[in-house]
Amino acid sequence: MRLGVIDIGSNTVHLLVMDARAGARPVPQASHKTTVRLMRYVEPDGSISRTGVKELRRAVEAAAAAGREHGIEQTMALATSALREATNGAEVLADLEERAGVPIEVLAGDEEARLTFLAARRWYGWGAGRLLLLDIGGGSLEIATGVDETPDVALSVPLGAGRMTRRFLLDADPPKPGDVEKLRKHARSVLRDAVGPVAGAPAPDHAVATSKTFRSLARLAGMPRQVMGTGERWRMRHDHLADWEPRLARLSSVDRTVLPGIGPGRALQIVAGAVVAQEAMAALGVAEVEVCPWALREGAILQRLDHL
Numbered sequence: 001m002r003l004g005v006i007d008i009g010s011n012t013v014h015l016l017v018m019d020a021r022a023g024a025r026p027v028p029q030a031s032h033k034t035t036v037r038l039m040r041y042v043e044p045d046g047s048i049s050r051t052g053v054k055e056l057r058r059a060v061e062a063a064a065a066a067g068r069e070h071g072i073e074q075t076m077a078l079a080t081s082a083l084r085e086a087t088n089g090a091e092v093l094a095d096l097e098e099r100a101g102v103p104i105e106v107l108a109g110d111e112e113a114r115l116t117f118l119a120a121r122r123w124y125g126w127g128a129g130r131l132l133l134l135d136i137g138g139g140s141l142e143i144a145t146g147v148d149e150t151p152d153v154a155l156s157v158p159l160g161a162g163r164m165t166r167r168f169l170l171d172a173d174p175p176k177p178g179d180v181e182k183l184r185k186h187a188r189s190v191l192r193d194a195v196g197p198v199a200g201a202p203a204p205d206h207a208v209a210t211s212k213t214f215r216s217l218a219r220l221a222g223m224p225r226q227v228m229g230t231g232e233r234w235r236m237r238h239d240h241l242a243d244w245e246p247r248l249a250r251l252s253s254v255d256r257t258v259l260p261g262i263g264p265g266r267a268l269q270i271v272a273g274a275v276v277a278q279e280a281m282a283a284l285g286v287a288e289v290e291v292c293p294w295a296l297r298e299g300a301i302l303q304r305l306d307h308l
Contacts, residue, residue, distance in 0.1 A: 002029070003304060004072035005297040006063045006100055008079040010038050010138025010162050011212070011265070013059035016297040017070045022305050026298065032066035034059035035265045038082040039138055039162035046087040053092055060099045076300055077104040080112055081139030081160065109156020113142035115299030117151045120208050122302055123294045129205030132198070134280055134289060135296075136213040136273055138162035141280060145201045153197045157190055159280075161213050161273035169272055173252050180249050180275065187276050191283040199284060207286045209236075210295035212266060213273035218291045219261025220244055234291040238281045245274040 001021060007014045014033045020026040036059050041052025048056070060077075067075055077100045083089045084106050097104050107115070117133050124131065133151070135142040139160035144151035168183040169175040209218075215234065221244040222236030248256060249271045256267040266273075281289065 002071055002073045003301050004067045004070070004075045005300050006060065006067070006075065006077040006102075006104075007297050007300075008056070008060065008077065008083060008096065008104065010080065010082040010140075010160055012036060013056065013063055014297065015063040015066050016301075017067065017072060018298075018301055020301055020305055026301050026305070030066070030070045032063055034062055037138070037162060037265075039160075039166050042082070042086070042166075046085065048082070048086045048088060048092055053095065056092065056096060057099055060096050064100050074304070075100070075102045076304060077102050078296070078300055079104050079106045080137060080296075081109065081156075081158070081163075084108070085139070109140055109142065110154045112137075112140070112296060113144040113154035113156055114151060115303060116142060116210055116296045117144040117146065117154065117299070118149050118302055119294035119296070119299035120210065120292045121146075121149050122298075123292050124206065124208065130202060132204035132207045132284065132286065133292075134207070134209045134214070134277070134284075134286075135211045136161055136209075136276055136280075137211060138269075141276055143195065143198050143280070143284070145198050145204060153201055155194060155197065157194045159187055159190055159276045161269040161276065164272035164276060165269040169269075173268075174250055175271060177249070180271065183272060183275050184279065187279040188283070191279055195280075195283050204286075207284075207289045208292045209277075209289040210292050213270070214277060214289070215291050216261040216263075216266050216270060217241060217244075217274055217277055218289075220248075220259055222291070235288055236291070237288045238278065238286060241274060241278050241281070245271070245278055248274055 017030040018026040141159040144154040146152040218234035218236040224232040253267040
């Protein structure tokens, strides 16, 4: 069966096409992504602006067209924090459902964490023991831990890279050192209040991270490790990230694009992502993470297969 997931996130609208059947590993066939950076279009009253709605329409229509082109038999559509929190979210959602041609499920933050955790568990298998998962999106940071396919603890905090950039780091490029420090203190305070249930769980056997933010940071501050049958797996130490973060903050967004792993679509918000990643690892006592190639979209497909 050819399945598709349209993921309407805070940064991109991303279609993932997979050939999948029950009991077998899903095989990626195609991917189509449109960068929206929706946090730019959030008005002071919390609504998505008209321009933002137009950009979303364009991106969802392109994803639906790509799905038809690749012969998708079933399509799922998911929306995360940006639509979930928008004051006009219900109205925008109804509009986008017409363009997608399928209902759009608006995920709660903890459900995002659970689906992403399911993907990581299936990728690493039972032999990985207790997993600790970190996932930085545009609007939120998801954290989960557990030994089964459903995590013992799953939570979401509003520390996404796009959200934090918009709130703290847009006054100057490169950002002012004082603004970076304000972001750091904010992230530390939010995490201190939020991570108690995760920090109180048994120590993980394996800490993993997903999302483009972590992949970009690992390309910059981490190291690859060859694994037979799965290619490179990127690992990143907290002390290496802590060394790179101030250097990133001293560069303009244009200058950051010459660094490995930092493309134009990620350059503006990578500093905020680095600060949040560093503070999250510190708050949870994580010395090193391994970047998992599967995340929310794969988790949604795996859950659909389980239900079938």
